[in-house]
Amino acid sequence: MLSRKNKIILLKILSMFSVVRGYNVFIVAVAQYLSAIFILAPKMRALTVLLDFNLFILVLASSLTIASGYIINNFYDSKKDLINRPNKSRIDRLVSQKTKLQVYFSINFVVVFLAMLVSWRAVLFFSAYIFLIWFYSHKLKKYPIIGNLTAAFMAILPFFAILMHYKNFYAQIFAHASFLYLILLIREIVKDLENIQGDIANNYQTIPVRFGENFAKNVILVLTLFTVIPVYFLVEIFEVGYMDIYFYGSILLLIMFLLALFQADKKEHFIKLHFLLKVIILLGVFSIILIDPEVLIHGRNYIVK
Secondary structure (H helix, E strand, O other), rough: OOHHHHHHHHHHHHHHHHEHHHHHHHHHHHHHHHHHHHHHHOOHHHHHHHHHHHHHHHHHHHHHHHHHHHHHHHOOOOOHHHHHHHHHHHHHHHOOHHHHHHHHHHHHHHHHHHOOOOOHHHHHHHHHEEEHHHHHHHHHHOOOHHHHHHHHHHHHHHHHHHHHHOOHHHHHHHHHHHHHHHHHHHHHHHEEEEOOOHHHHOOOOHHHHHOOOHHHHHHHHHHHOOOHHHHHHHHHHHOHHHHHHHHHHHHHHHHHHHHHHHOOOOOOHHHHHHHHHHEEEHHHHHHHHHHHHHOOOOOOOOOOO
16 A cells, blocks of 8 residues: 555656647657658668667657656646636646646756767757747737647747658658648647637637637648648658558548538537547558568668659
8 A cells, every 4th residue: 555645656757648648749759750760761671760769769859758748737726727627637636736846847957968969960959949849838829810820830849850860851851741741730730619708718819719610620631632642742742652551541631621510509519529640640550561561670761663
């Protein structure tokens, strides 16, 4: 049996894990490694990539930066989350705001130190990344459109850290990034629809609050149609191996998503739509392996059809 003191410590650890959304951080780290092996450094053996010390440091620094971002975002959104996520908010509040800030600054200090082990460019990158996350959480997220654009952009920034490390600027990399960015942008607007009550109560001028739910749905429709463009290039122009199965499947899921979107009018509906987008993103992460499983044994060159 755990003592009362140990139970409190355990609860606070679980609370902090909830605040930093450890599961999301883990998925991003996995996605970074898979992207490095199959997309960003396809000429290198998988084992060489996995044993790359600088890559490990960049992934670790990215993970810590994302975690600190969730902390500062939770700090500024504490009142809004009481309305939008009351159950999660009760867990998160087991750790005081003061402790959250102390952990936030400590993590950022460690990130800068780690970046110094790689290069001065890495220090500049992560310093800018940390500042952008803080500025978004403090100011930008309260404004329509720019808040959504910034949130989606920050979500793909960790992959640019890996891209700059390997310096392989293939055109298909940007096609992958464009598809992911559009899905993330759609997800941000769906989150705004899901959290509209808390946003109104705290004067967050999101797209649904400022322009209405129907306008937000139409924006999502347009963005979803735009996803066809990078999918076309990835499937018809570039070589993505068996990953084309994922892209065809994602288009079908997005059609289902749109049909459900225009029928949605309750918070529960938008939560389900948000979950569907998470599934598309998660499937995309592990579908990267389908590009060419042989990369696990030896590298290969991308070949344009």
